Amino acid sequence: MGGERIGARGHLVPLPGADAQASDDALCRAFLAGSEAPFGELVRRHQALVYALVRRYAQRPEDARDLTQRAFLRAFEAARRALPRLSKAGEIPFKAWLARIAINLGKNHLRQATRWRPAPVAALESAPEPGPSAADALDRAEREKRTRAAVLELPRRQREVLTLRIDGGLAFAEIAQALGITANAAKVHFHHAVQRLKARMANEDAEEGRG
Amino acid sequence: MKACVEFEGLILDRAAGEISPEDDARLEAHQAGCKACRAAERETRQALEFAALPAPTAAELAALDGVAQGVRAALRAAEHRRIWMRGALAGLVAAAAAAVLFLWPHKTPPAVQPTPAEEQASNAQPEEALIGSSGEELEIWAQSDPFADTFAEPIPARATPEEGETALLDPQTHVDLYLNPGE
Numbered sequence: 001m002g003g004e005r006i007g008a009r010g011h012l013v014p015l016p017g018a019d020a021q022a023s024d025d026a027l028c029r030a031f032l033a034g035s036e037a038p039f040g041e042l043v044r045r046h047q048a049l050v051y052a053l054v055r056r057y058a059q060r061p062e063d064a065r066d067l068t069q070r071a072f073l074r075a076f077e078a079a080r081r082a083l084p085r086l087s088k089a090g091e092i093p094f095k096a097w098l099a100r101i102a103i104n105l106g107k108n109h110l111r112q113a114t115r116w117r118p119a120p121v122a123a124l125e126s127a128p129e130p131g132p133s134a135a136d137a138l139d140r141a142e143r144e145k146r147t148r149a150a151v152l153e154l155p156r157r158q159r160e161v162l163t164l165r166i167d168g169g170l171a172f173a174e175i176a177q178a179l180g181i182t183a184n185a186a187k188v189h190f191h192h193a194v195q196r197l198k199a200r201m202a203n204e205d206a207e208e209g210r211g
Numbered sequence: 212m213k214a215c216v217e218f219e220g221l222i223l224d225r226a227a228g229e230i231s232p233e234d235d236a237r238l239e240a241h242q243a244g245c246k247a248c249r250a251a252e253r254e255t256r257q258a259l260e261f262a263a264l265p266a267p268t269a270a271e272l273a274a275l276d277g278v279a280q281g282v283r284a285a286l287r288a289a290e291h292r293r294i295w296m297r298g299a300l301a302g303l304v305a306a307a308a309a310a311v312l313f314l315w316p317h318k319t320p321p322a323v324q325p326t327p328a329e330e331q332a333s334n335a336q337p338e339e340a341l342i343g344s345s346g347e348e349l350e351i352w353a354q355s356d357p358f359a360d361t362f363a364e365p366i367p368a369r370a371t372p373e374e375g376e377t378a379l380l381d382p383q384t385h386v387d388l389y390l391n392p393g394e
Binding site: 039040043044047048051052055056061062064065068069072073076077143144147148150151162165166167171172187190191194197198201202 | 219220223224226227229254255257258259261262263264267268270271272274275277278279281282283285286289
């Protein structure tokens with residue numbers, strides 16, 4: 001491989017310029033073999049995804065940032081523990097681990113913070129923007145808030161699949177890998193989650209005499 | 212509004228952004244004449260739109276720049292902690308092993324019984340080897356006072372015995388005199 005060199009412990013270590021093209025597996029192995037350069041690339045590559053996944057559960061942006069750091073820390077620790085068990089051909093599913101760890105951390109964080117209102121990051125950010133109709137904007141903001149609260153009340157698997165899809169933007173195949181299910185099962189959970197949200201929205205609309 | 216059952220999955224795939232070009236064309240053709248499926252797609256999109264979080268602010272994204280540094284520092288701290296724990300554990304194990312060795316009751320090892328071959332070899336050793344290596348030592352011992360405490364003062368050897376001593380030097384006469392000193 002042109003973009004790699006042999007590290008001190010006999011592993012392939014990507015050269016600095018090759019980090020951007022290297023796979024997560026190669027970067028992770030190089031980092032665990034003692035090379036510092038791939039670490040920054042791995043974090044830079046996935047920090048937005050992890051942040052997007054945990055901010056749904058975080059109370060403040062600082063909490064989301066802290067959860068992001070903890071997710072990376074746990075993923076690296078998991079990789080360090082798993083590396084001796086993985087064969088050379090076996091890939092480290094770093095992104096899948098990160099996604100899984102992020103939603104678990106977020107969920108635990110939310111559980112511990114039950115005395116606070118859930119999803120305040122969303123609440124903070126969903127202030128109505130000035131538009132043609134302030135009443136419409138307020139109405140929309142209210143519906144968004146309720147729908148986001150409904151997401152957190154979905155059954156566990158449905159919530160995990162839905163947030164990995166709409167917050168993390170993961171493909172169903174990636175969601176399947178992160179959760180240890182089939183892609184088809186991920187699609188089914190997604191379908192049920194959306195149906196539930198739609199049903200809830202329809203009920204609320206009916207109660208408020210909308211539609 | 213309820214979508215047609217056979218197109219429900221495709222509506223969801225399209226709303227999620229994972230629909231193949233062929234399925235997309237098929238759904239498009241169907242929706243051209245199906246008001247319910249058009250409404251169902253609109254509702255699905257709206258539900259996903261409301262459920263999604265707003266994009267992170269510039270300030271939030273800027274704060275992410277410090278994540279790598281924070282993770283690196285935490286990893287180093289964890290590594291130091293692990294090394295320290297390993298050292299402490301090794302010390303504890305060594306101390307425990309030393310304590311066990313010190314307190315363990317010492318038992319004398321059982322005497323090793325010689326094999327018949329070893330015994331035979333032992334019996335075959337020459338007598339000189341048991342007492343002394345030279346015949347001169349044996350001679351001095353034989354002439355020594357049997358009641359003397361030590362073997363340190365041997366009788367000086369003389370080249371020729373004096374008169375009367377010849378009988379004493381004869382072993383049989385020596386024994387007779389010892390048993391019957393009055394004679």
